[in-house]
Amino acid sequence: MNSPGQQMTESARQREQANALLLAALRAPESLPGLPPTDWDLLLRVARRTRLLGRLEAQLAALGALDAVPERAVNHLRSARNLVQHRHTLLTWELNRVLWALEGLDVPIVALKGVAYVLADLPAAPGRFFADLDLLVPHADIQAVESRLLERGWIKLPLSPYDDRYYRVWMHEIPPLRHRERENEIDIHHRILPRTSRFDFDPAPLFERTRPVAGSQARVLGPHDMLLHGLVHLLLEGDPQEGLRLRDLVDVADLLRHFGREPGFWDGLVPRAEQLGLGRPLYYGLRFTRRLLASEVPDPVLRAASRWAPPRPVGALMDWLLPLAILPGHPDHPTRRAALARWLLYARAHWVRMPPWLLIRHLLYKSWLRVRGVPKRAALGPEELKRM
Amino acid sequence: MTICALSYDLASQRLSSTSGVDLQIGPFVFNLRLHCPDLARLLYELWRDYPLAEGAAVRDFHIQATSNPAPGRWLRRDVRFFVDGRTPFPLLPAHHHLPMLEWGLNWCIAQRSHHLLMLHAAVVERNGRAIILPAWPGHGKSTLCAALIHSGWRLLCDEFGLVRPEDGALLPLPRLIPLKNESIEVIRSFAPSAHIGPSFYGTRKGTIAHVRPPTESVERMHETARPGWFVFPRWVAGSPLRLEPMLKSEAFLMVATNAFNYEVLGQTSFELVGRMVDACDCYSLVYSDLDQAIKALDELTRAADD
Numbered sequence: 001m002n003s004p005g006q007q008m009t010e011s012a013r014q015r016e017q018a019n020a021l022l023l024a025a026l027r028a029p030e031s032l033p034g035l036p037p038t039d040w041d042l043l044l045r046v047a048r049r050t051r052l053l054g055r056l057e058a059q060l061a062a063l064g065a066l067d068a069v070p071e072r073a074v075n076h077l078r079s080a081r082n083l084v085q086h087r088h089t090l091l092t093w094e095l096n097r098v099l100w101a102l103e104g105l106d107v108p109i110v111a112l113k114g115v116a117y118v119l120a121d122l123p124a125a126p127g128r129f130f131a132d133l134d135l136l137v138p139h140a141d142i143q144a145v146e147s148r149l150l151e152r153g154w155i156k157l158p159l160s161p162y163d164d165r166y167y168r169v170w171m172h173e174i175p176p177l178r179h180r181e182r183e184n185e186i187d188i189h190h191r192i193l194p195r196t197s198r199f200d201f202d203p204a205p206l207f208e209r210t211r212p213v214a215g216s217q218a219r220v221l222g223p224h225d226m227l228l229h230g231l232v233h234l235l236l237e238g239d240p241q242e243g244l245r246l247r248d249l250v251d252v253a254d255l256l257r258h259f260g261r262e263p264g265f266w267d268g269l270v271p272r273a274e275q276l277g278l279g280r281p282l283y284y285g286l287r288f289t290r291r292l293l294a295s296e297v298p299d300p301v302l303r304a305a306s307r308w309a310p311p312r313p314v315g316a317l318m319d320w321l322l323p324l325a326i327l328p329g330h331p332d333h334p335t336r337r338a339a340l341a342r343w344l345l346y347a348r349a350h351w352v353r354m355p356p357w358l359l360i361r362h363l364l365y366k367s368w369l370r371v372r373g374v375p376k377r378a379a380l381g382p383e384e385l386k387r388m
Numbered sequence: 389m390t391i392c393a394l395s396y397d398l399a400s401q402r403l404s405s406t407s408g409v410d411l412q413i414g415p416f417v418f419n420l421r422l423h424c425p426d427l428a429r430l431l432y433e434l435w436r437d438y439p440l441a442e443g444a445a446v447r448d449f450h451i452q453a454t455s456n457p458a459p460g461r462w463l464r465r466d467v468r469f470f471v472d473g474r475t476p477f478p479l480l481p482a483h484h485h486l487p488m489l490e491w492g493l494n495w496c497i498a499q500r501s502h503h504l505l506m507l508h509a510a511v512v513e514r515n516g517r518a519i520i521l522p523a524w525p526g527h528g529k530s531t532l533c534a535a536l537i538h539s540g541w542r543l544l545c546d547e548f549g550l551v552r553p554e555d556g557a558l559l560p561l562p563r564l565i566p567l568k569n570e571s572i573e574v575i576r577s578f579a580p581s582a583h584i585g586p587s588f589y590g591t592r593k594g595t596i597a598h599v600r601p602p603t604e605s606v607e608r609m610h611e612t613a614r615p616g617w618f619v620f621p622r623w624v625a626g627s628p629l630r631l632e633p634m635l636k637s638e639a640f641l642m643v644a645t646n647a648f649n650y651e652v653l654g655q656t657s658f659e660l661v662g663r664m665v666d667a668c669d670c671y672s673l674v675y676s677d678l679d680q681a682i683k684a685l686d687e688l689t690r691a692a693d694d
Contacts (some may be wrong), residue, residue, distance in 0.1 A: 037445030045450065045472050072417065072446040079502040086652045331450065331473035 011333035018330040019323075024045045026250060028292050029059035033068030040073040046328045050246040051129050051336040053080035058127030061345040076308040084129050091115055091133050094184040098135070099217045105144055109218045110136040111228060112189065112211050117251070118222040119213040124254035132176070136221075138207060140189040146174055146188065154179050154186070162365060170196045170354065192229055196354035201277050204277070224272040229284040230255060232278065236349050244326045244345055252285050253293040261295070270304040279308030282361065288322055321345055390434035397410040408452075414561030414609050415504075415550065416497070419447040424467055426479045427485040434486075434585050436597060437606035449496045453489055455482045460462040471496050485690050486598065487591050490564055496550055497561075497693055498648050505657050506648040507549030511558055512541035516690075517616030518558050520549055520668070522646045528623030528675075531571040534599045534677045536685070538579035543605035544613060550649070553656050556663055557612035562605045564598035572597045604670065616687065618643065618670040621681075622682035630674040635693040640643070 021043045025032055036041065047053045057077035060066050066074055096117055111119055115129025150156070154177040157376065159167075170193040178184065191203040209222030221229060223273045234248035255372050259265045271284040283305045289295035309315055324341040350359055391399055391411070400422075402409050410420035417427035446468055451495075452470040459466075465482035469492040472591060480488045482546035498506065509522035519541075523529035530546055537543040540602055543562050551561040566585070572595065575582055578590050584598040619631075620641050643661050644650045651656045671688070 026610065040444045044446070049472065049474075053638065070446050072444075072448065075503045076448070076500065079500055082502040082649075082652055084656075334473060 003373070011330065011335075013288055014333050015329040015335065018046050019327040021333060022050065022052070022246075022328065023292060025056060026052070029056065030063055030065070033055070035069075037070045037073075040070050042330070044073055045331050046082075048076075049331060052247055052250065052270075053077060053108070054084035054127035054129050055250065056127070059135070061164060062126070078188065080129075081127065084127055087130060088118055088125075090182075090184055091130065092118060094133050094179070094182065094186065095135075095216070095218060097179065098133070099184065101149055101154075102145060105235070107137055107141040107145060107150060108207055108210065111218045112136055112219055113233065113251075115228065119216055119218060120220045122210075122254065123258050126252045128156040128251070132187050134187045134189065135190075135218075135246045136203070138191045139203070140310050142174060142188065142190050146177070149186075150310045151183070153298070156214075157185070162325065167311075169326075170358070171202075172197075189265055192232055192246055194359055196323075197236065198278055198352050199232070199236065199281070205275065221267055223255070223262060224269055225276075227255045227269070227285075228273055228276060228278050228282065231281040235281050237350055244322065244328050244370065245341075247330070249285075249289060249326060250355075253289040253295045256286075256289060256295050256297065266301050268297050271299060273305075279290055280310065281311075283308040284322075288326075292323065292326070322328065330366055389440050389442070390437050391432060391440070396429075396432050399432055400425070401429070403428050408450075409543060409583050410444050410447055411438045412609075413438055413445070413493075415559050416448040416495070416501075417441045417446070417476070419445045419450045421452045422483070423452075425484050426482075427453060427455075427467075427489065429503040430486050430488075431489075434600050437601070437603045437691055438581075443600065449493070450501040451489075451492065451496070453485065455485065458615055481683075484591055486564075486585065487566070487588050487596050490566060490598070491561070494547060498679070500556075501548075501550070502652050503553075504650050505553060505653055505660055506557070506578075507551065507643065507651070508547070508646050508648055509549035510546045511544035511549045512536045512592065513558075513613040513614070514541050514689065517689070518544060518607065518613040519619055519689065520558070520615055520616045521619050521621050522549070522641050522643055522665075523621055525645070527621055528620060530565050530567055531574060531623065531678070532621050532681060534565050534567060534571075534575045534582065535578050535682055537602055537605065538673075539682050539686070542608060543601050544626075544684075547602075551660060551664070552612070553660055558610040558613070558615060558658060559612055560605070561608050562601035563602060566593075566596050566598055568596055569594045574678065575599065608644060615664045615668050616692070618665065618668045619673050619685065620671070621673045622673065623676065624674050625676055627674050627676045629644040629677065629680045629684055632672050636670055637666050639668075640665045662682070 001226065013150045017270055021039055025047065044053065049213060053076060057080055060069060060077065066077070069077070075336060092115065094206050095111060099109065112134040114128055117125040117128060157176050157178055159175050164175055167173065172194045173187050173189040176185045176187050178186070191200065192206070206225050209225060210219040211222060212219055220226065230248060234244055234252060257270055270282065273279050285300060286297050290297060296313055302343045319343055321341045324338050325345045329338050353359070354362065391446065394402070403420065403422040408419050411418050411420060450472050455465050455467040457465055466479040467482045467485045467488055468479050469477065477492070507520065507522055508544060509520050510529045511518050511520050512533060521529050521532060531548050533543070540641070544558055545561040546563060546565040548561055550561055551557070552559055564585070572584065572587060576584060576675055585598040587595050587597045589595050620634065620642060640661060643665060647657065650661070669692070670681070673681060673684070
């Protein structure tokens with residue numbers, strides 16, 4: 001029998017190993033064909049948890065290296081690829097229908113996040129799972145857009161009056177819409193951050209730098225803004241269980257690598273972040289993509305961004321919390337520390353998201369709902385199986 | 389080596405160890421850890437023929453089932469299902485451990501096996517050709533399947549008709565067959581040799597009892613089968629037997645809408661289902677009497693074998 005102390009170090013070792021495997025796979029997919037089968041067992045589990053299985057498949061397929069992967073592992077990679085491809089088809093079709101519905105309205109429609117990466121054919125797109133269609137339109141046009149979509153077959157999802165108000169008064173998007181014959185959610189944003197956020201800024205400059213894409217009427221954000229939006233999503237929209245999403249950090253690393261080759265990208269990055277008031281998120285983004293994913297950032301950019309570093313104790317705390325929260329650890333050896341780190345970063349995201357009085361009010365309401373027992377988990381019938 | 393080749397003590401000890409037991413069930417390898425003594429005893433009886441997947445480095449699913457004292461309830465225990473350390477569904481009362489485990493495995497398979505086309509169908513085989521029985525809940529698929537496998541047919545599966553896109557082969561997945569309510573007695577009297585586990589009362593689907601897959605079906609679970617017939621069964625109380633040919637176009641639509649992941653596989657599943665329907669004779673079957681239904685299917689398939 002192991003002593004409790006030995007067991008602790010053993011599970012800590014396994015957690016380290018799980019994180020190291022995943023990071024190595026993300027940094028250097030070309031090394032994956034040499035991975036021993038027992039490591040594949042663990043890598044599949046942590047990549048699934050962080051929703052990065054599809055990405056691993058895409059990278060291995062691009063390298064032509066799937067044949068060198070154990071067959072049982074390939075099955076899971078293929079399964080993830082098929083799911084991701086299906087989402088891509090569904091959501092690009094949904095966008096196509098939205099654009100059809102909005103024909104004749106003179107409104108710029110900007111695709112965000114996953115769909116934008118697909119439209120612009122960016123390296124972040126292949127294998128990336130995304131759940132909804134996120135669009136940005138000017139605030140002045142939001143009513144016209146919403147009512148046109150409602151006229152043409154989309155419906156509002158049932159929402160409590162509290163939630164409806166939460167969206168309309170405080171948030172950066174209107175309550176989600178869904179077409180009555182399809183199951184995709186569309187989130188229509190009029191700004192990047194909630195109105196109540198400490199980082200909220202006027203979104204008008206974003207529209208000035210959007211770019212067209214081949215084969216669609218939709219546009220995408222300019223490179224700097226796309227990167228900053230990725231960071232905002234990573235750092236300022238928490239999820240209590242997942243904490244931060246590693247996938248979002250991977251997006252940022254991909255965008256840095258891709259746009260870093262465009263002339264002028266690096267020179268303009270920090271000034272643009274400063275213009276939009278996003279210096280601090282940019283600082284964190286560069287710091288952690290370098291530390292965890294070995295992104296290459298030119299020194300002058302690092303120096304310029306370091307002006308936005310937090311006070312030293314906060315920086316040290318973030319250096320400790322962020323890797324702990326964002327890396328999956330070992331599925332069989334969860335730690336309280338990681339759960340606490342995730343919760344703290346979630347609390348931080350909320351803290352930044354709205355002023356304290358509003359936050360307290362919102363949390364009280366949400367915990368009241370929890371006390372009343374609002375169901376959160378899936379049921380198990382065949383119909384539910386089909387929907388999942 | 390199969391589970392029942394181990395002594396009960398050794399099997400239950402390994403099931404509750406930190407590394408658990410790796411089991412081969414059809415094309416999948418499950419790593420299973422149990423902290424639920426009653427369930428271990430039942431699995432030793434009902435899962436006894438599954439081979440241990442010794443030396444399997446990559447496991448498809450890491451499953452854990454634990455029973456714990458129910459929070460805030462005196463003397464009551466709950467059972468919880470974990471996959472990769474997370475629990476996707478609510479707690480169930482501890483005495484529903486086996487239905488929970490079986491549903492849990494269904495959930496895992498349905499979520500993660502999009503490298504295959506998953507039909508919602510029972511599949512049985514004889515002489516290398518299979519009858520595929522796609523059905524909707526309440527249509528009597530499991531009852532008919534349990535009767536067929538005790539009448540000379542090999543069980544491929546009762547819930548997931550797994551089709552390999554590369555060659556259209558049907559992959560066996562010989563799991564327990566859950567019988568509901570009246571079906572339990574029907575099968576007990578139809579096939580006295582069937583091994584049926586204990587009844588679980590008051591589950592989400594009423595009373596449930598599981599038929600153990602015949603040993604031969606488990607031993608031959610690496611042998612795939614070719615699709616031979618699509619038969620869409622429907623049990624209707626008091627109805628005379630009606631086995632009628634069906635238009636292939638209609639069969640195609642029914643298979644497509646009934647599959648778990650038809651949409652996910654897109655063009656692949658369109659072509660795959662098309663080829664299967666082309667290669668199969670398609671029938672609808674309305675029945676109330678099991679003996680008659682089995683006899684009709686027997687005649688139908690023997691005519692083709694001759």
